Amino acid sequence: MSHSTITTHQNLLIALRSALGDAYVLTDGDLSSYEQDWRKRVRGKALAVVRPGNTQEVVAVVKACASAGVSVVPQGGNTGLVVGSIPDASGTQVLLSLQRMNAVRAIDADNLTLTVEAGCVLQNVQQVAEQAGFLFPLSLGSEGSCTLGGNLATNAGGTQVVRYGNTRELCLGLEVVTAQGEVMHTLSGLRKDNTGYDLRNLMIGSEGTLGIITAATMKLYPLPAVSLTAWAAVPSVEHAVKLLGLAHQHLGAGLTGFEMMGQFALSLVDTHYPQLRVPLWQNTPYCVLLENSDTESEAHARSRFEHLLELAFEDGCVTDAVVAESLSQARNLWHIRESITLAQAEEGLNIKHDISLPVSAIPAFVASTDALLTREIEGVRIVNFGHLGDGNLHYNVQSPKGSDNKLFLQTQEDRVNTLVYEAVTALGGSISAEHGVGSLKVDSLPHYKDPVALALMRQVKQALDPQGLLNPGRVVR
Secondary structure (H helix, E strand, C coil): CCHHHHHHHHHHHHHHHHHHCHHHEECCCCCHHHHECCCCCCECCEEEEECCCCHHHHHHHHHHHHHHCCCEEEECCCCCCCCCCCCCCCCCEEEEECCCCCCEEEEECCCCEEEEECCCEHHHHHHHHHHCCEECCCCCCCCCCCEHHHHHHHCCCCCCHHHHCCHHHHEEEEEEECCCCCEEEECCCCCCCCCCCCHHHHHCCCCCCCCEEEEEEEECEECCCEEEEEEEEECCHHHHHHHHHHHHHHHHHHEEEEEEEEHHHHHHHHHHCHHHCCCCHHHCCEEEEEEEEECCCHHHHHHHHHHHHHHHHHHCCCCEEEECCCHHHHHHHHHHHHCHHHHHHHHCCEECCEEECCHHHHHHHHHHHHHHHHHHCCCCEEEEEEEHHHCEEEEEEECCCCCCHHHHHHHHHHHHHHHHHHHHHHCCCECECCCCCCCCCCCCHHHHCCHHHHHHHHHHHHHHCCCCCECCCCCCC
16 A cells, blocks of 8 residues: 555545544454344455444545545445445455434324434334324344444345335435435425435335435335234145135235245254244245234234135145234234244355346246255255245255355355346346345346346446445445
8 A cells, every 4th residue: 555545544544533533433443243243154355444423424424434445335234145235355444334313203194204324223213103183114133233224225025925025115304415425305204295306216126336325204104903923835836826815815905025035045944943842844845924014903804814814724825824823922923924034044154146027927936946956965955935925035055965155155156146147037027126136146236137227337437426435346446
């Protein structure tokens, strides 16, 4: 590193400390919680970790970095799965953590909206909404530590998408700091605003490459009178899709969750978390978790649920089922579903895929890709689970039992990714459904994204961030 670069960095640190205070510009000590990705695949090194407490401090950080020509990596809860929110290994990037910006700015009960800062933990947003008598439906396995800004930056999905949509569908307005250190204010909470390009949706899902989200106005919904949960054994993916159709037909908007879990995925939970007591999994290739939310009463909800399951039994879609008899039972069933990722991590390093397909294409994809991988890699184990209701599978690949996990990743990951991504693309799907692109998929994207769309994405990046200072090397090169 040249003497002039060292001087530039020293002057930048002085400017950052002046703007934020010494306590919020971190350069020493254990910074692994900021510099290591959640999956522990990559460890970066930041020039500094800065923790602004308000939007004007974010502006000051961005302006100082832009003046010094130093890139900024925005970060929420650092729970992402595509290595998109940690610094690179150069020691020259500023990691901007939004965790201190966690205030709830306003609740507008008549407008059914909540305005909250980007660093607010998702679970806290849910609790604030519930205390005010409303539902904020975004729900993820990482909700105890992920932040709303990160959810918006990656357009997170989760378990309620079948009813309420991705984070994008829940957002009515944003406050964003641009690459030039200006602030875009669109927090009005309007459901109709037809005054030009949709900049809000351009920022959502851009993974911090076009602007830094500092606050958002989000939709609220009335709390349901009751939510019931059922766990059903199904004999095949085709039967799971048929059950989904019946659920749409007989529950309508009451269907708020529909998750499919393969037998091996559930066996991992049973092995590593036996206290959770996974039901029905031993004698069926797949289980489905359904949630029915009702605005009337528990009796009404239970009657509709039981009618659906009766029809499903008659049709052969379901071979066995349990309906949770209490809130604690329902939570335990959902906890099993959310524990698959953790159980897989306990089993060892694995190759993750977050893919989406038309629901109608999922049976063919699973059948053909299962057969392909089993034929190509002897002993390979497939961890298939996910949000069947919206066509999103976490189609993960575990190494053969007893093999070296690290060696398997080194020698097989690129090959497995190619096989899976080509199968997805052939059926009109996407290689990233809800996790984003980050740096993990940035070099795969050009092979599977429409070239005109990719060129337009690059032009947008160039127009909004001509210096290339916001989260470089993510989404597009």
